Amino acid sequence: MRWLPPAYVAFVLLLEPALPMQWPVSFLLIALPVTAAYTLGPVSVAAVTVVAVAIEGTLAGTPCCSGRNIHQLWGRHYVGAYIATALVGILGVALAAHRQRQERHLVRANSVAEALMRTLLRPVPHQVGRLLAAGLYRSGEVGTMVGGDLYDIRATDAGERVIIGDVRGKGLNAVRTVAGILGTFREAVYNDADLPSVAQRMERSMAREAAEIRDDELFVTAALVEYDAPAGRVTIVNHGHIEPVLISCGEVTALIGPPALPLGLGTLVEERPVAYTHPFTPGDVLLLCTDGLIEARDDTGAFYPLLDRLRLRFTFDSAPGPADVIDFLNTDLPRHTRVFHDDVAVLAIAPDDSPPGDR
Known part of the structure; x- marks a missing residue:
């Protein structure tokens, strides 16, 4: 499932030029950190969050990429999207850390159970x-x-x-x-x-x-x-x-x-x-x-x-x-x-x- 975050970004980038300019599809990137938290570790989720904000800014105000005016980069709605993405990124980092702890706990529990089963069910x-x-x-x-x-x-x-x-x-x-x-x-x-x-x-x-x-x-x-x-x-x-x-x-x-x-x-x-x-x-x-x-x-x-x-x-x-x-x-x-x-x-x-x- 590590392909999910790149696939999500590719989907947004392909969707952006296909829709009218007044439809800022880049807002969909707010969910990217949570998507990454299902498969990546906390550090990787933090990096994905930075990438998501950078792509949002690029799509919001770079004329060569979006056709919008560069002054829209700091528009109220876009700034709100940056902040929301950062907050969701913090949540994603916490979720990724919790998931890794649970996975380690499950691995330890399974290891103990397997050792017990090997003792019980001897060859x-x-x-x-x-x-x-x-x-x-x-x-x-x-x-x-x-x-x-x-x-x-x-x-x-x-x-x-x-x-x-x-x-x-x-x-x-x-x-x-x-x-x-x-x-x-x-x-x-x-x-x-x-x-x-x-x-x-x-x-x-x-x-x-x-x-x-x-x-x-x-x-x-x-x-x-x-x-x-x-x-x-x-x-x-x-x-x-x-x-x-x-x-x-x-x-x-x-x-x-x-x-x-x-x-x-x-x-x-x-x-x-x-x-x-x-x-x-x-x-x-x-x-x-x-x-x-x-x-x-x-x-x-x-x-x-x-x-x-x-x-x-x-x-x-x-x-x-x-x-x-x-x-x-x-x-x-x-x-x-x-x-x-x-x-x-x-x-x-x-x-x-x-x-x-x-x-």
Whole structure:
């Protein structure tokens, strides 16, 4: 937008000779300092103010430029315009200084939030316990990685436990909830015997946070997964989240099971969340994602066809790895949508069938 002040001046200079002499278009330059304050710093706005007054004087009383008498340079109306431009220039300098302070404050706040998000959403390791893993994260906030999506993988005595979730809202307001829910998950997975118990502890944590911030509509959709390597299966608890997608033997299937309300809304019912299981053996890949992936739109407004795209890519690939799936989505999704309006988090996991000594 730095082109705006020069464009504004060019517009006035082109308009001046096109109108009758009795129409002093140079008065439009009074607004130039405020226009410059949107994009330039205080010193530059002050310089623009001086230039605006100089151009006003030139157009007011220079015969070669305006055809007016040189004595009009100090006419009452023109002097009033000079003074008004100077006063508006002072206002523009103040506005520019205030804008720069706000920008610096926002940059600092975003930097702190991004540092926190990097701490919370740590890079997905290649291997966690007996699982191979890969992940992808894109924030819906342009230019930042601050968002409301979350994920984590932990190796516990009960098996490898995974969470992926989506906090209502996004940006800085969602960071606190992300921190709270991940902190509870990381504690619960080591202490609670099964996934429904983990989910119930997270539900209680969400209820406390909602009471603290007085937000009755605070909730998190989440899918919890536990991998039992000896049994060759996964156990899933789904709290209003997108169903996990299984890629197995060239087939792509959404694992649909008993739904539960999102975390934070459990007080509406008194039922314990129900877990369901599915075989999960070497060669399979389980894909977990947030709604930012399937709701990404193309130029026509069509949603990203996740299952169709996965089938097209992996139907003839009997044993892709988690990294293969993530790499495909990381290149295919930007071809479908140019602008991400929501956070996108994707997690892919697969059993590790290598001998324990090779892990």
